Amino acid sequence: MSAPVPTANVPDVVRLTLPDGSVREVAAGTTGAEVAAGIGARLAKDALAVRLNGKLLDLSRPLPESGAFEVVTPRHPDALELYRHSTAHLCANAVKRLFPGVKIGIGPAIENGFYYDFDPGRAFTPEDLERIEAEMRRIVAEDNPVVRREMTKAEAVGVFRAQDDPLKVEIIEGIPDGNVSCYEQKDFVDLCRGPHVPSTGKLGVFKLTHAAGAYWKGDERNPMLQRIYGAVFLSQKELDDHLHRLEQAKARDHRKLGKELGLFLFHPWAPASPFFLPKGAAVYNLLVAYMREMYVKYGYREVVTPQVFDVDLFKRSGHYQNYRDNMFFTEVDEREYGVKPMNCPGHFLMYAAQAFSYRDLPVRYADFGRLHRYERSGVTQGLTRVRTFCQDDSHIFCTLDQMPAEMDLFIDLVDEVYGTFGFTDVRVGLGTRPEKFMGDPAAWEKAEKALGEAFTRRGRTFSVNAGDGAFYGPKLDFQVLDAIGRPWQLGTLQVDFANPENFDLTYVAEDGQKHRPVVLHRAVLGSLERFLGILIEHTGGSFPLWLAPEQARVLPVSERFVGYAREVVERLVAQGFRATGDESDDKLGAKIRRGEIEKVPALLVVGEKERAAGTVALRRHGSGDAGSRSLDALVAEMRDAVAARATVWGAPAVAPAR
Ligand SMILES: [Zn+2]
Ligand SMILES: [Zn+2]
Structure with missing residues (x-):
């Protein structure tokens, strides 16, 4: 609320400096509208408001002071x-x-x-x-x-x-x-x-x-x-x-598609906690399996750690002091326990309980542990903000000197994973040292340099978010644009100078002395629940063949061909595909429509001709009739698309949106 301008302070004359540098003097009490009219009739007609010394004012208000003045018209940014x-x-x-x-x-x-x-x-x-x-x-x-x-x-x-x-x-x-x-x-x-x-x-x-x-x-x-x-x-x-x-x-909208495609549901007795139905769980587990494969390729080792810890752990990590409101607690045997909101503290205990030398580093622990965070029910939204989830979470223990090589490895991994899902437009932000920080400024500088140079070496750009790092280390954020151009924040890499101190993490260096490693917290997909929500929105629910919960559905044109349809389903299942048959009494047209609505990538129509020749007539989701082929040819084609994790299977008749 603006207080009234005391009359005594209003000057007799107000001097207005226009954007072109010229100065206009007007009598006190003159309104913005009157000044605009004095400049020109056209301007007066277009005027919406005025800006005086950076402050927007109504046209009808008497100008209270001298200063920089401009008229806001429909072309003005305000x-x-x-x-x-x-x-x-x-x-x-x-x-x-x-x-x-x-x-x-x-x-x-x-x-x-x-x-x-x-x-x-x-x-x-x-x-x-x-x-x-x-x-x-x-x-x-x-x-x-x-x-x-x-x-x-x-x-x-x-x-x-x-x-x-x-x-x-x-x-x-x-x-x-x-x-x-x-x-x-x-x-x-x-x-x-x-x-x-x-x-x-x-x-x-x-x-x-x-x-x-x-x-x-x-x-x-x-x-x-x-x-x-x-x-x-x-x-x-x-x-x-x-x-x-x-x-x-x-x-x-993934909430709508999740329901329509039978992927997940929610129940009021587990607020903001998704139940993945068999189809949703299939996709979820395929995502985990894919990341496991990446972990093997990129030198991570998976660990399995507890979910519930004595609160002393969270006092040591600082979660108890700073993150309490987002945690779930319980008391057993008169001991207070917390349900972990992050995997890191458990990983620090594991690292600290072993003896590492410089030859062992970097140590890369990956963990799909279930995490719980309290989110107010008002802010929860489908899968994008939930109270229980798991991440493709890893912690890398390394030396500062190893950071450039770790960065190279991480960027390769991120590129490969995002490319697999068709996220080709990736934007990177580097959050640097804030005013309040802990640790050695020289170490900060070295770490920030390692993060940034990893991209410049590849001729890639990133934006610097000055002072946006955590107090315990600089960080990288990875943002992708989805198929309709919406930005989503996915991966992060957070350097941590604080927890190696809190948990007294060490390794024996070449000099025979104990030194502190650096910890890198990193995730590529982030929360798998949230990523699945994003992926549903990105693909519109049409998962690529390798991820589709139901890859193929066999549609007999009439009851007479149910036997052959079953044979085809069995062959596909035996080859490791997720295939079903539609044995309903519906007409073929209705079966095809249902298969399209449920976004099954391969609809296989079988009738007299197909049975006689041992073939199937293929309809690809989104692009329609793709002609007949032998079952062997189909299996080979599907196997290739799955092995390549192709985002588009076969040539679509119409280019996908954007
Ligand atoms: Zn208003
Ligand atoms: Zn962490």
């Missing part, structure tokens, strides 16, 4: 935020008109648009949203002036009591004494610090996208409100592009 926030008010205006009893909460601008929270006492339906949007367009056509009003807190409480908006009253009562500002547009008034566009006619490029439940002030102890989301852009083209991307994302 315009979008103004449109988004003003469209939020527009939405609340429409809701109040259509549903007079509905109470209003807050409505900020967000990425791509805005949201507004309401307490309607029931969920908004899609029809409600259509009506609200139509009413919003009506208010745009009315072109009502948007007027800023400053008033005392008590006056504002009166205004919102009168219109029965207790949520607003609650907000006002929670702010320090003094004046508050409200924005009025004809029949609607909202508490807001502003600024806003000068009239509702300036708005129009928007679309209400959906409504969802949201706790008042984001706190699950508060009542559940209804949040309406809207998209707002500068041009219709940008809005349409955004809506198209939303459609694509919706079709790929």
Whole structure:
């Protein structure tokens, strides 16, 4: 809330420096709109707000001081935020008109648009949203002036009591004494610090996208409100592009596909903890098997470690002090235990219990141990944020001098794994030493250099996130873009100078003395649960042949060919493929449709001709009829695609999106 400007301090003349360097002097009390009009009629017409000394102000406000001045027009970088926030008010205006009893909460601008929270006492339906949007367009056509009003807190409480908006009253009562500002547009008034566009006619490029439940002030102890989301852009083209991307994302939503494809489910008695059904578990285990194969190739050794530890371990690692709120605890035999949120402390115990010399390093421990972290139920979302998961987690114990070689090995591994899943656009960020850090600055420098140079040696770029490292070491983040261009953070490599001290980790160096190793915490896929969610969204649920839970389904054209269909299934299963037969009474067309919906990569149609010739007619998922081939030829073809872990099996008739 902006306090009123004391009149005594207002100068007689205000000197405004325009972006071109010229200076305009105007009398005190002149508004931004008047200055814009003085510059030109066109500018006055386009003006949305002004920026004075970096602060956005309404056009109607008297300019309070001298300084750098510019007029915000639709081409200005600030315009979008103004449109988004003003469209939020527009939405609340429409809701109040259509549903007079509905109470209003807050409505900020967000990425791509805005949201507004309401307490309607029931969920908004899609029809409600259509009506609200139509009413919003009506208010745009009315072109009502948007007027800023400053008033005392008590006056504002009166205004919102009168219109029965207790949520607003609650907000006002929670702010320090003094004046508050409200924005009025004809029949609607909202508490807001502003600024806003000068009239509702300036708005129009928007679309209400959906409504969802949201706790008042984001706190699950508060009542559940209804949040309406809207998209707002500068041009219709940008809005349409955004809506198209939303459609694509919706079709790929892993929560929806997980249900449709029978991959996983949730139950309220295990909040935010996925149950993988046989098909989901098949994919999950194939991911683990793949990473195990990579571990052998890249010199990691897998270990199996406990899940529940005496809290003394977590006191030593610092989790007890710093990560308590995210952990699960239990008491047995009057001892307090914690369920591990990370594998590292267990690995440190294991390392410390053995004696290592420089000849043994680097030691690379990999662990698929189950981890538990408490996430507030409000923030959990399908597989991307869960309370129980495992990671392709490893800890490397090495010397600082070994870091460049370790980095090379790690980047090769990351490249191979991401390439396998078709993630070709990988972005790397290097988080460097923060202000508060532990350890030797020279060691930090050496480690940061090793992390960065590993990429420059390969002619690859990375962005430096200065000061973004953990207090105990620098880190690398790997981000990939999925098939529709959305970024996902996947891999990390975190250098750790602290825990070798905490756990007194040593190795005997060539000088015969004990030295501290460096620990590298690293993951390529991260949480497998989350990665599976991302992979579902990336592939739209059409897993590559090697990962598909059901690779082939045999479809007899009628009951007469069930016998031959079974033979084909048995042959495929004997060859190690995940194959089934559709022996339902449905017509062939229905069987094919079901197979397509369930995204089975190979649908094998068998009838008279196929039985006689010992062949199958292949339909590839997504590209349709691929002709007949002998069973042997099919097996060879599938085996090659699986061995190569091909992202696309056979030549698709249509290129996949992007
Ligand atoms: Zn506002
Ligand atoms: Zn770790």
